[in-house]
Amino acid sequence: MAEAEEELAHAEVLELFQAALARLVQDPLLCDLPPQVTAEEIGSQVALEYGQAMTVRVCKADGETMPVVVVQNASVLELKKALRRHVQLRQARQGGVQHLSWKYIWRTYHLTYAGEKLADDRKKLREYGIRNRDEVSFIKKLRK
Template sequence: MGERKRSRYPSFPDEYLTGLEQRLQLLLEETPVLADVAKFDTEELKDIVLRESGKGILIILHRESEGSVEIVIPRNSSVNELKKAVGRKLNLLNAKQRRINWKYIWQKHNLAFGNQQLTNDLTTLEEYDLENSSVVTFVRKPRKRKPKKAGKRKNEENVRSDFQ
């Protein structure tokens, strides 16, 4: 009987990306026209492959003062994985500036999609109805107010006696 045809590329994406990365590097080195092309970023290559294969979605992070950033992430990702992808992308963009303290950022801010804050890090993006080309923004977390301590209050009798 017919033998099952093997895939031309091994399991996606690691082995495939390694081979593709090596071929692209050879192409850049051997082609004089491409000699001035900067070294490509493996993360960007992974993003392109994920997106083109249909296994990834594009999330647009809108920042009020600095414009929008496109982030490609696997479809079944959690909010925590999206936060990590945001950190990686923004660290790449801000490489020449000072390092961003993401632990502090996530203590003070959430990501939001529409009017809904993405508060649960373990929830998948699909559960929040994020689809391809969804726009998320940074929003400040609501402040947790400390309960007021019960101070020493004078009882009404003492207050009245002070005024008499």
């Protein structure tokens, strides 16, 4: 009997949490976020508002642009991880392919900014001159 009470309490808490989250994303600052928002996405949006983060627009060859949020002093590797998370969240919401081989993707594609490859994962984005709302291209590597 105690187990059933715990489950009911958990369900009630979950329902309250989702209701509060729905109210939260109606805030003008957060209204662009999807209904199934994650705590990470809310944190990123707040960090953007306070100037602690920036949006890097990653452009694919097909013309799609993905807005990826990273901290102000992010490295190339942190941008790659944020891009991976962005794609995974989008796929989960759309019910698309659930698994991509990111090892294969980074062997086959690279990121460029103003014609320069972002080759050093440890280098900061700002060292390449990347600022808030700048566009980075996602380009297929040429075979040697």
